[in-house]
Amino acid sequence: MALRGPLFRLLRTKLSHTCQQSRAQSVAVLGAPFSRGQKRRGVEHGPKAIRDAGLMDRLSGLDFSVHDFGDLNFHHLETDEPYMNVNSPRTVGAANKMLSDATSRAIGAGHTLVMLGGDHSLAIGSVGGHAEQCPDLCLIWVDAHADVNTPMTSPSGNLHGQPVAFMLKELQDKMPDIPGFSWMKPFLTSRDLVYIGLRDVDPGEHHILKNLGIHYFTMRDIDRLGIQRVMEVTLDHLLARKQRPIHLSFDIDAFDPSLAPATGTPVNGGLTYREGIYITEEIHNTGLLSAMDLVEVNPVLGASREAVEATASLAVDVIASSLGQTREGAHVPTDEIPSVKDDTEQLRI
Secondary structure, three states: OOOOHHHHHHHHHHHHHHHHHHOOOEEEEEEEOOOOOOOOOOHHHHHHHHHHOOHHHHHHOOOOEEEEEEEOOOOOOOOOOOEOOEOOHHHHHHHHHHHHHHHHHHHHOOOEEEEEEOOHHHHHHHHHHHHHHOOOOEEEEEOOOOOOOOOOOOOOOOHHHOHHHHHEHHHHHHOOOOOOOOOOOOOEOHHHEEEEEEOOOOHHHHHHHHHHOOEEEEHHHHHHHOHHHHHHHHHHHHHOOOOOOEEEEEEHHHEOOOOOOOOOOOOOOOEOHHHHHHHHHHHHHOOOEEEEEEEOOOHHHOOOHHHHHHHHHHHHHHHHHHOOOOOOOOOOOOOOOOOOOHHHHHHOO
16 A cells, blocks of 8 residues: 555655765775675675775775774575576575665665675665665666676576666566565666666667666767766766765776776776766765765786786775765865964074
């Protein structure tokens, strides 16, 4: 039965207040060391690599309180047979349910959440948990890949290529009942989503993007329009009707592999450093960022220690920029420039 009248208005007010709180100056960092959404092991070490690259020190230098919630402890089933070409469905489903609950609690407590992956299948839980607190959220997906395959269109069966399909209401009749996901209900419409950085889209995904009219910008679009115009159109599309919470889901493989080599599915021709940081700066400037994911850093796949450190450091830069670090530097506010002390007069020649 649909809610109407005073009760509905009260619940809506409480949800809006919670979402407003989540954009206050309090950040929670949550690690999700999980790799079963794809077949290349090592991405479960992503949260540690990002922390080791100095994330907490960087965030502590910005103007808000920071809380490290540690890492979730996921349980892996010994036997988890594929279902309709979907790999490890029960394990992925259970991990995302745990993450969804943790995300909802953190945002409900008034924090802006930073989720450290892990593979991109985790967005099912992070965005889903965010939507429990902020049902009117919008999603900016920065990635080389669309990750909107259904189980019927996926070439690999890997769930890190399917998370957006679980979220979209328009695809509800295209999604079979996957074991492990009975808790998951779609919550997003196609007009609530924008992709940035696409350059490796599967045929089924391309059909979905076109058929549903989803806004997306490929790397060719970025070359043609420039990143400033891309962000203007993105934010106008998502926020022109109403100001609402933003969830940023950032896959490190959105960057060119020369910048982020330690990742599982690199694709040449990606974002430059300046383009990627401009995206996050513009999102921060809206004042509406409520949660973000930083996923697919895989230290095992770096060809050298330098490659791993470069990728993890880039992840730290993306997160810090999303939360207010500027390229002219993040400084403690100063009311005035200190005056010259009188005793310095004696030092004059």
